[in-house]
Amino acid sequence: MMENKEDYKIYSTVEKQEVEWLWYPYIPYGKLTLLQGDPGDGKSTFMINIASALTRGGLLPDGKKLEQIGNVIYQGAEDNVGDTIKPRLEEAGADCDRVAFIDDADMGLTFIDDRLEKTIRSFQAKLLVLDPLQAFMPSNADMQNASHVRSIMRKLGKVAEKHKCAVVMIGHMTKSSGGKRLYRGLGSIDIAAICRSVLMISRDEKNPEIRYMYQVKSNLAPESNAVGFVMNPDKGFQWIGKCNIDKRAEAVVCSKKATKKEKASEYLRIMLSVEDVPSAEIIRRMDRIGIKERTIRTVQKEIGIEAYRKQGTWYWHMPEPEEEVDEE
Numbered sequence: 003m004m005e006n007k008e009d010y011k012i013y014s015t016v017e018k019q020e021v022e023w024l025w026y027p028y029i030p031y032g033k034l035t036l037l038q039g040d041p042g043d044g045k046s047t048f049m050i051n052i053a054s055a056l057t058r059g060g061l062l063p064d065g066k067k068l069e070q071i072g073n074v075i076y077q078g079a080e081d082n083v084g085d086t087i088k089p090r091l092e093e094a095g096a097d098c099d100r101v102a103f104i105d106d107a108d109m110g111l112t113f114i115d116d117r118l119e120k121t122i123r124s125f126q127a128k129l130l131v132l133d134p135l136q137a138f139m140p141s142n143a144d145m146q147n148a149s150h151v152r153s154i155m156r157k158l159g160k161v162a163e164k165h166k167c168a169v170v171m172i173g174h175m176t177k178s179s180g181g182k183r184l185y186r187g188l189g190s191i192d193i194a195a196i197c198r199s200v201l202m203i204s205r206d207e208k209n210p211e212i213r214y215m216y217q218v219k220s221n222l223a224p225e226s227n228a229v230g231f232v233m234n235p236d237k238g239f240q241w242i243g244k245c246n247i248d249k250r251a252e253a254v255v256c257s258k259k260a261t262k263k264e265k266a267s268e269y270l271r272i273m274l275s276v277e278d279v280p281s282a283e284i285i286r287r288m289d290r291i292g293i294k295e296r297t298i299r300t301v302q303k304e305i306g307i308e309a310y311r312k313q314g315t316w317y318w319h320m321p322e323p324e325e326e327v328d329e330e
Contacts, residue, residue, distance in 0.1 A: 021033075021222050024068075024072075024128065024129060024168045025052065025062050025066070026066070026223060027199070027220055027222070027223030027225070027226050028199060028215075028217065028226070029129075029170060029199065030168060030198055031167065031168045032163045032165075032166045032167065032168070033159070033163070033197075033198040033222070034159050034169050034171065034196060034197045035168065035169065035170045035171070035198065035201065036135075036173055036194055036199070036200045036201065037170055037172050037173065037201045037203065037215075038172075038173045038174075038175055038200065038201070038202050039174075039175060039204065040174075040204075043203045044205075044213045045172050045203050046078070046090075047090065047233065047239055048213075048231065049076075049131050049133065049172060050076070050087075050090045050091060050094050050096075051063075051094045051231075052129075053076055053096065053101065053129060053131060054094035054097075055068060056068060056071065056128065056129055057071065057072070057073070057074060057098075057100035058096065058097050059071045063229045063231065063241040064226075064243060065244070065279075070128070072100070072127070072129060073100045073125050073126055073127045073129075074101045074102070074127060074130075075101075075102050075103065075104070075121055075122065075125065075129070075131070076101055076102075076103060076133070077104060077111065077131065077132050077133065077138075079133065079134065079137030079138065080133070080134065080137065087103075094239070102125050104117050104118070104121055110141075111138060112139065112141075113139065113140070113154045113155070113158045114140060114154055114157050114158075118130070118158070119161045119164075119165070122161065123165060127167055128166075129168045129169075130162075130167055130169045130170070131170050132169070132171045132172065134171075134173060135171035135172060135173045135193070136173070139154070140154065151196075152192050152196060155192070155196040156196065159196065173193070194219065198221045198222050199219065199220055199221070199222065200217065200218050200219035201217055202215070202216055202217070203215050204216075209268070211232050211234050211291075212231075212242070212268075212269075212272070213230070213231050213232070213233060214228045214229070214230050215229045216228035226244075227244040227246060227276050228244070228245055228247045229242075229244055229245070230242030230243060230244075230245045230247075230272050230273075232269075232291050234291050237290060237292045238290070240287055240290040240291045241287065242269060242272050242273055243273050243276075243279065244275075244277060245272040245273065245275045246275040246276055262292075262293055262294075262297050263297055263300065266288065266293050266298055266301045267304070267305055270284070270301060270302070270305065270307065270318075270320075271305070271320065274307065274319065274320035278317040278318060278319045279318060280315050280316065281316045281317065281318050282315075282316070284318060302318065305320075306321060307319065307320055307321075308320075308321055
């Protein structure tokens with residue numbers, strides 16, 4: 003029996019390609035990304051703010067500049083488009099002319115629905131958000147069945163790759179508190195396995211206004227720092243920026259009933275834990291959550307934050323703590 007050479011290809015004939023990123027190293031173009039977290043931790047709000055940034059350009063939460071403006075398909079299955087999703091998009095500053103959704107009132111939308119690819123192609127979408135992923139599984143699919151899940155996810159992954167569209171699926175977590183976070187998503191572990199990036203959102207255990215997004219899986223790039231944000235019931239959403247957190251503890255020392263000065267101190271330590279930040283940007287972020295410049299500058303002096311000028315811009319720097327010397 004003659005071998006059919008069309009059944010295989012030689013790697014030397016394959017042209018190497020660079021991975022393109024919506025947000026390096028968290029959300030790649032042309033791939034599937036999973037964003038997980040417990041109910042109420044801010045997953046949808048987080049993605050609405052990322053989607054909004056893509057529609058208008060500018061900076062991402064960690065200070066990186068978006069390389070291009072793009073269209074977004076935001077498909078929410080649990081929230082009303084008129085009274086919830088659109089107001090959230092407007093509050094986040096989205097260009098709503100660049101955000102679409104598929105009308106699924108007469109026929110439910112699933113991962114294998116041809117309308118997904120048709121809309122991505124016709125709207126030239128660079129980002130598709132499916133919120134939550136459990137709502138888009140076909141009715142005959144078993145989320146605990148590995149072969150079913152992989153087949154469904156592969157089809158969606160091929161659509162993403164074909165159109166170089168980033169696909170972010172928002173997933174709920176199980177109530178179990180034990181085990182690895184990667185295994186706490188509802189459904190088969192194969193959902194997380196086929197995604198190239200898996201992100202987690204957790205709230206600060208001692209200050210629930212503070213939330214953290216961090217990677218629990220990254221196949222295409224080294225894992226990076228967590229990104230902090232604040233969800234204040236009165237002041238709304240505000241990015242904190244890149245920060246260092248203990249992924250096991252997921253908490254910082256900050257009281258729920260902390261004073262403005264105590265909150266300012268904690269937010270400054272988080273903001274400056276990874277890199278120096280322009281003072282004007284710090285003051286802007288803090289003002290958004292109700293902490294005024296006078297308080298910020300008082301705390302700056304109390305905790306020893308240093309200021310320096312670089313290329314006409316003032317930056318703040320958190321000095322390294324002095325090591326204690328044991329006396330003999």
